[in-house]
Amino acid sequence: LTYGGLVFNAKLKGEKVEIVLDQVLLFLKENSIVNFYYKPIPDFYLQRGNQDLDFFLFKRGAVLERKEMNLAINLELPLQISKSKLKHFRRIENLDLDIVEEHDFQPFWEKVLGPRLLEKFNVKPVHTKEEIALLKQNFPDNIKQYSVYQNDEIIAGITIFETKDVVKSQYGATSQKGEQVRALDFLFINLIHKYKRKGKRFFDMGIVNEENESGYHSGLLNQKEELGCSVYNQDFYKIEIK
Template structure:
């Protein structure tokens, strides 16, 4: 008799899924179904629930593409979500049941991207070990830059010199109620101009997500004489603050308004007791694999590298 049973998520599981995620050892609000499903039209959901004697023990946010299953491609990070009471040997058993479920459903490969280690100080690397033991291979790495707010801040001397000068320019930092000014005046036009790209989220999607997660999603903007010149969109979790978007106008670049905002937010969230400030990845499709200017900029703000690993295991 199987110790665990696996089922695919459906809408009837909405409450039990969210209740479990709210109390899990290694979950953030990104795993709430309201966040996962704002872009459900773009992904074929293949999320799983793991039961032991009808009691939910773990969930796996995931989507299916072709004959492969991914730690959800619509999320920044993923992984098996479980309670702090679940011991490592049971995580191993659950992984084996999940791999068997994949095989029964003609899945040929599983692509796994765990949440960065600094999000959970109590640890969260059981699955990495057991996947490796079963033949999973590193598929790629991304350099994720973050500041450890539990240590003294080490912003570079040059940035601090400009910061002290900027403080006298009568710039105002505002926590916005909506995203329209930042998206329309700064983020969208600058991404189009610099990278011929659009933000992953539309301003309407961000407004919907903020409505559902008002304590987790925030917009901070810098104004000079009532004109917005820079902004940072924040995703806030229990231990970590993540800058999801950051951009500045040409005028903002001249006065280094984005650095001014970052440094103020570093101090703000350090005072609030957050453990890390996540400034995201610096990877780029070039010979070196990263954007050197972006790496330097984030290091000068006090960031160090925490690798984001991606694994692939072939289902045999």
């Protein structure tokens, strides 16, 4: 969830943005920085256009280094959840699953997220449970944990990062038992409807890139598209400081 760019008043005009950028590049040059990498925040996070900086970087020799596919749902449009997802969702509704908004991240981190990431990808969550708890403490209205329980056992969960207009599923995982009953889909669909009712503009489900020949995880792409996502490209720029 890390982006880069300039932070400035929404009323700042393009010509002044250009001046600010030149001062940044001058500072980097004076401090012997060779390359400047820029990852712009996706447009759907912004209430107004913000591509003037991209243009000024291009005019100064910035090159598009790579792209990633970022999947998101435009909640202002009719939802496009696939028929198969909705069919399973209606079946799952009868399985006595409980969705709980939790303030303690330990159950999800220790019983679902950590073990599944280790099992499937041999990695750990980017945040430790202590770090995510500290973020929650500092931003109580922006970070939320939703978990699915069956017979008092946690079987799936999604960690939400929420802004004024956008909600992002930062972490999502399910146990083997949760996988069997499609608990993660059940939770996603409930949250999609919840945040649409709340008036959020977008539901960001993150990237699907993978280091393989095609450059993306086809199963993950299909999963997110069936939940109603569309592709919003994430660009990465590089400029040599001369």
